[in-house]
Amino acid sequence: MPTRDYYEVLGVKRDASPDDLKKAYRALAMQYHPDRRPGDEEAARRFREITEAWQVLSDPEQRARYDSLGPLFRADGKPPTPEDLNAYVAGTFANLFGRKKREKGEDLKYTLSLQLEEVATGCVREVSLRRRTRCGACEGTGAEPKTGRKPCAPCKGSGRSPTRVLLRTDCPHCDGRGWVKIADCRSCDGRGALDLSELLKIRVPAGVANGQKLKIKGKGDEPKDGGAPGDLLVLLSVAEHPLFRRRGLDLLCEAPLLFTEAALGAELQVPTLTGVTTIRIPSGTPSGRIFKLSGRGLPEAGGKAVGDLQVKVVVEVPPALEPEARAALSRLSGVFTARQHPARQQWDEALAARRSPGDRP
Ligand SMILES: [Zn+2]
Ligand SMILES: [Zn+2]
Known part of the structure; x- marks a missing residue:
């Protein structure tokens, strides 16, 4: 059984003339001939594949059998084995031969930078994103509506292969659509898809971690054939904070303390994620002591716990004195x-x- 479509191997269309086939085969055989690429295993494999495709398609009788059997074709002319049929029905070969399954669109990736303050409260961020969407005018076909198509002659518009086949297959001339394109859709230049900027609201829950990913279902690229769109994967990148470090749910910060304050005691202003608060430094506070402000840390993602703010006071000795x-x-x-x-x-x-x-x- 062929593992790839012979027409695809030779890079020609299904209605290629014997001359087109010969030209395509010669060019590829020259390119991958083992004499030209000694020791190149991949080239040798390609060469065998090209030769096999050529041997089948250059023989009118074999080619006709291949056209009707597709992936079930056997060069020895024997009917397909039950294993062949199973593989085919299971779809192992279906994709290789362009039988269309509705596939999901590509996922999109986006990196979102966040400030620690946004992590503390959660936030909604609006971002502009380029997404591939299916062209609505031509419904993804790439053919100008109404005037851009004509019925496929070989299958008389049925989309079914006109030759007698073992299993029903798509018409190779129109890929089963029943029509062929004669003019490009003007909205999408025949691509069937449009790249459009879209404003998206991304809801970031409180307590997310740096490097965490959010999946937004259905906001990836839209496939042309009307299958489900891919997802948007948002990578969260939390910026380093100038004052706070994160340890689990707790926030750590270091406050410089004058030695007079440490010795005599003082009211010291310290930062929090929402502003500034005052803590009482008792007299005789040693350098390095940690003051804990409960509940002033980060919330647990999806939970109820809240961390603490830990302020470490460090006595600063004046480096120079007036x-x-x-x-x-x-x-x-x-x-x-x-x-x-x-x-x-x-x-x-x-x-x-x-x-x-x-x-x-
Ligand atoms: Zn279009
Ligand atoms: Zn057709």
Whole structure:
């Protein structure tokens, strides 16, 4: 059984003349001849395929049998085996031979950039997208309505193969439509499809993850033959936030704290996803302490849980001091002794215990 349509193998139409066939065969045989492409397995395979197609189509008797049997054709002239019939009926070969099944349109892909704020609340985004749609004027056929077609002569408009066949097959001249195109549809230039921009609303639920995909059914390309359109696959790309990092449902942020604030306590303004809030820093707060603001994180996608906002305070030591500040700090250094710094006091004591009398202090 042929694995591909012989006409397709030779790149000719079904009504190609013996001369057309010969020309097509010669050109392809030259191109794929093993002498020209030694060691090229793919070329060798193509060459065998081309030769097989030529042997069948160049013989008028064989060609007539092939035209009526299509994929069930056997070069040895034997009738198709039950296995052949099964394969055919199961559609294994149906697509190879252009028997039209209504196929779903191509899926479209789109990358949508989101801000973390939009993830927190969910959002609806409007995007403009180019989609292939079936031409309504010609219903996807590519033929000008009314004036663009004429009935197919060989099958007398029935769409059925005019030659006697084992299984009913489509007429090869009109691919089973019963008519042939004589003028292109003016709306789509005969393509049967139009590429149109469409404004689409994409609804993004709250709590989505970076890299997550949303599928919007039926918003991909529309096939010409009226089958179901493909889907739109939206890849969500969540932008990095200048203040927040994401860990699960929690948001993490780092707040610089002046050492006077850390020592004396303070009201500190911190950001949230919706604005700014104030937290109370108690006196004696060490650098690195984390303050948790419950329920100020992200919502769980499709769930009820909400994460926390974790603010880590980090004491900032001034990298340079103005003279006035330097003078003030110098005055204070006499008061800020190790006695008020428990860790430093322990450290000093540990060192003192190790010091032998001979060491210099
Ligand atoms: Zn059209
Ligand atoms: Zn026909």
